[in-house]
Amino acid sequence: MPIFALLDCNNFYVSCERVFNPALEGQPVVVLSNNDGCIIARSNEAKALGITMGEPYFKCKPLLDRHRVRVFSSNYALYGDMSQRVMEVLGRLEPEVEVYSIDEAFIRLPAAKEEGLRILGMDIRTSVRRQTGIPVSIGFGPTKTLAKLANRLAKKHPEHGGVFALLPESGIGSILKGVGAGEVWGIGSRSTRKLADHGIRTAYDLSRANETWIKKHLSITGVRTMHELQGVSCFPLEETPQPKHSIACSRSFGAPVTKLGEMHEAAVSYLTRAAEKLRQQQLKAGCLTLYLATNRFRTDQPQYANSRTMTLPCPTADTALLIEQASRCLKELFRPGYAYQKVGVVLTDLMSGHMHQPNLFSIPRRNRDPLLQALDRINQRWGKDTLQYASAGLSKPWHHKQAMKSPSYTTSWRELPVVLAS
DNA sequence: TCTGGGGTCCTAGGACCC
């Protein structure tokens, strides 16, 4: 029986900041979401102060100030690049790896004894730490769900040295009795409540639950999770990433937007980003959705949210053509008199960029692929938005907040760290 | 004053077809 491992970077975003700013070691550190909105990463010291995940920044700012917590805006250029380094190290060590998220990877291994796995886990940990500076934890189990759980336990109990194996020979059942059902991968807050109402409180209870009841209330995915807890693998390793079904880009505004002109600039900017992603993955979109919304937390203000989806005359990855359609959507959706907080675009009906299905009634256009390729190459070489569409605006008063961002140490020549010898 | 963003899967119900 093969074994799964889950490697998870500890407090990933905080660890990335620490690699290039070692003075942050041992200090409480947090990283904020886009627009400096919520807490999305905390160092152990920050967790110990009682700062919770997802808490709005403005609400916990007094506490952060009081304890001199170091606060950072999110720096995705840095985190993305560090993630790639971690995955590269892992890829050199292990042949069967699935990159699951920015800070997690599953590994498939041949059957092994607990002691062998511990040694392997320690080796991987040491290599990743030495080659990237990022600390990681590793959990082993006969299924992905159990490996996830083992990883959680590795983090929760530091005495295991960041590596933990959950194997039949060490008695999975007794350990599952000490784990809440809501801590299981795939069981969110709604399902946790539903399960508790039915007397299912621990991971062990869930592994022994009535399958028909689970199917009815948690659907087929709940049944799979239940089987995985029993040690029956239902989620295979997926080494090759599946092509995307949708590509989206949206941001909250740094300050409320009331004018159609500013809204249009923002929409064009996000659409530009989405189209870049589309071309990067060699895809075309057949469908475009644009949505906008006021701030739903401001119940004292008039609320409005709406979206419009349109099928494109012809599938495309051409930013200019997408802008044309999105502008029409926006004109239909926009209502004056509201303080808008957000606009976003979603591209769907994605297909391979090599496929070509011309519209019978449209006049064939000149092939603009070389133009788009040149545009992407220039922006890649000289930095984001070196060339941009004029309709994205120049001063961008709506731009999201990012007041405490660290330098892009590894992805921008201008922001390279400087080392001084004394 | 200030509350993120991107993505997936599943199901139920309606529309439609023969």
Next chain:
DNA sequence: TCTGGGGTCCTAGGACCC
């Protein structure tokens, strides 16, 4: 009063993940 049955496709909404 009494109004078929089986199938597919699409969409919206719910739930989950990081």
